[in-house]
Amino acid sequence: MDDKRELLKQPLHGIYIPILLMLVGTLIFGVEYLPYTIAIIVVVCSVKFYESYSKRLSMDTLKWKEFELIDKTIVSRNSAIYRFKLKNDDEVLNITPGHNVACCMEIDGKDEIRYYSPISNQFDTGFFDILVKSYPTGKISKRFAMLREGQTVKFRGPVGRLEYKTNMAKEIGLIAGGSGITPILQVITEIITNPEDQTKISLIFANETHNDILLKSEIDEIAKKYPNFDVHYTLTHAPTGWEGSTGFVTKEMIQKHMPSPDAQNKLFICGPPEMKRSLIDISAELGWEKGVMKSATEDQVFCF
Numbered sequence: 001m002d003d004k005r006e007l008l009k010q011p012l013h014g015i016y017i018p019i020l021l022m023l024v025g026t027l028i029f030g031v032e033y034l035p036y037t038i039a040i041i042v043v044v045c046s047v048k049f050y051e052s053y054s055k056r057l058s059m060d061t062l063k064w065k066e067f068e069l070i071d072k073t074i075v076s077r078n079s080a081i082y083r084f085k086l087k088n089d090d091e092v093l094n095i096t097p098g099h100n101v102a103c104c105m106e107i108d109g110k111d112e113i114r115y116y117s118p119i120s121n122q123f124d125t126g127f128f129d130i131l132v133k134s135y136p137t138g139k140i141s142k143r144f145a146m147l148r149e150g151q152t153v154k155f156r157g158p159v160g161r162l163e164y165k166t167n168m169a170k171e172i173g174l175i176a177g178g179s180g181i182t183p184i185l186q187v188i189t190e191i192i193t194n195p196e197d198q199t200k201i202s203l204i205f206a207n208e209t210h211n212d213i214l215l216k217s218e219i220d221e222i223a224k225k226y227p228n229f230d231v232h233y234t235l236t237h238a239p240t241g242w243e244g245s246t247g248f249v250t251k252e253m254i255q256k257h258m259p260s261p262d263a264q265n266k267l268f269i270c271g272p273p274e275m276k277r278s279l280i281d282i283s284a285e286l287g288w289e290k291g292v293m294k295s296a297t298e299d300q301v302f303c304f
């Protein structure tokens with residue numbers, strides 16, 4: 001059901017009808033009052049235009065804009081969640097699943113650009129969050145690690161190739177490596193927050209160590225609440241008593257924890273380049289159509 005409280009925010013009810021009533025009322029009382037009414041209308045329209053202009057979207061798809069860092073939360077030995085302020089307190093950063101925001105920083109006189117998937121959802125207003133994992137050779141990630149609250153970073157977006165559609169597949173297998181979990185998490189969130197989406201989803205999440213598993217508590221909580229979601233972890237260096245798998249993602253893991261390569265199913269992959277190359281070959285051996293890897297709608301296997 002539509003929210004009737006929003007009617008006055010629409011041009012028809014908030015501008016056109018009031019103006020028409022003012023003009024009709026003025027003509028009833030006398031044409032000589034028309035100049036005064038027109039002057040009032042000009043003022044009202046100017047105010048409405050200013051309100052609309054001031055509430056325009058913070059993020060632009062082409063133009064770089066500065067966003068202020070308002071919070072930083074350490075989540076692992078080399079990863080943190082960075083929260084940036086949107087222009088309007090009631091604004092939501094509407095990024096479709098699988099899409100990113102582009103980040104630009106000037107380093108050594110050269111613009112360096114990286115892409116990050118926001119992990120905030122459609123209910124978070126006034127800010128957006130990105131998760132950044134720092135690498136010893138990472139130019140941008142090392143600069144992020146040095147950021148302090150109040151400093152600004154340039155972003156634009158959204159950018160991306162995934163066009164997710166409700167119930168686009170019967171089952172979707174998700175394989176993530178390290179910080180590659182962020183766009184995968186977008187897809188998971190989109191599915192579990194839409195009551196009409198009945199897609200069954202399975203996740204294999206690969207990391208180096210137990211401490212490297214990003215957002216594990218959030219993922220485990222989702223697995224507990226939603227019967228259509230299963231998660232399996234694998235570690236390169238597993239601790240004593242580890243109940244998940246050990247090592248890289250293998251053919252056997254995919255056969256056991258991912259859906260079958262049926263025409264109604266899809267496989268989404270995100271991780272380091274060498275991981276994606278390996279999994280594309282393994283999935284092809286298992287019967288998944290290799291495709292051109294450019295469209296999640298057309299291809300059975302899609303790499304972010």
